[in-house]
Amino acid sequence: MSKQTVLIVEDDPWLAEQHARVLTKAGYKTSISPHAEAAIDAVDDVHPDVIVLDMLLTGSTAFALMHELQSYGDTSVIPIILCTNLAADMNLDDVKPYGVQRMLDKTSMLPDDVVTAVRSVL
């Protein structure tokens, strides 16, 4: 069975690398995009099974990306896990219409939480 792919959209390269490290150890294939424009290309290229998305991105915001993904039938079904410093100020129900199924608080999450979140939405 081929590995499931997680697209990590994160503009801090070392945090992206950290997420990729734990996800790879857990058996997932990962791809990293530093900004929303690159993520849109990556969605076409790697066909991710799930997207781990930083809320504040260089360039276009995460909302612009989520809106774009929701515009197409095939991409609208990709589960999104928001990983953000702003989790305390956000409500999961407010972002569910954008395809967000889980929210991780960067300031309090444990390294393996990203794996748990990915497993829970696949």
Next chain:
Amino acid sequence: MGSTRGKHEQLVGGILGDGLPSLIAAAHELKSPLALVRQLSLMLEAGDITDVERQRMLRQISLTSERALRLTSDLTRSARLDDALFELEPINPQELCKDIVHELRPLFEAHGRNVRLVPHKHPLLLVANRDLLRRIIMNFGDNALHYADSKGIVEIQIHTLQSGKVIRLGVRDYGPALSSDMWRSLKTKLALAPQSVHARPESSGLGLYIASQFADAMNGEIGVTRHRDGATFYVDLSSSQQLSLL
């Protein structure tokens, strides 16, 4: 290519762009490096990593901590600007920038990027406070690192303007270009709220806001020029007349 300039108001009790109180902006800027350091530390604690990974993560922790400390130090300096007397002196910008490149290089190399000085042909002197000017250029360097593309080179450039009366020190990144929409947004924000200059419209812009305060304290000005393939953040300062007297 376009260019825009910004001024500032007092940081303490002031308001940054997007209606963010300055304290919140500072807290937000510090959250990211602290969250990364925490993640890496927890990973190291867990132990299931190779020696190579461990060394890399330790290096990332120290460099990220240094960046966060630079910001806290800049914030403290910024909050005390009014209380302090700043000695303005003739400074050789080329020598200063050479030192800054030397200091920034490990951070850039750890990100797989390069920073270099584009030397100016003729000797120059400008009037500035060495510490504040250093902080401004370091700040621009941090900003450029964040936005430079993965194989990007960041250049520190020195130019003369107004027949040599003004010296411009610029930090040029080759990151994603500001789109026309983003550029318009940046210009609008500067026009409506000239107290803050944003790196990119989505950032809190705190670092550049502080840089504008430091520049103002030296009778200088910061600004940004948009290029097709990135941006240059610059500070303009008066040149020293000492060389012409020799």
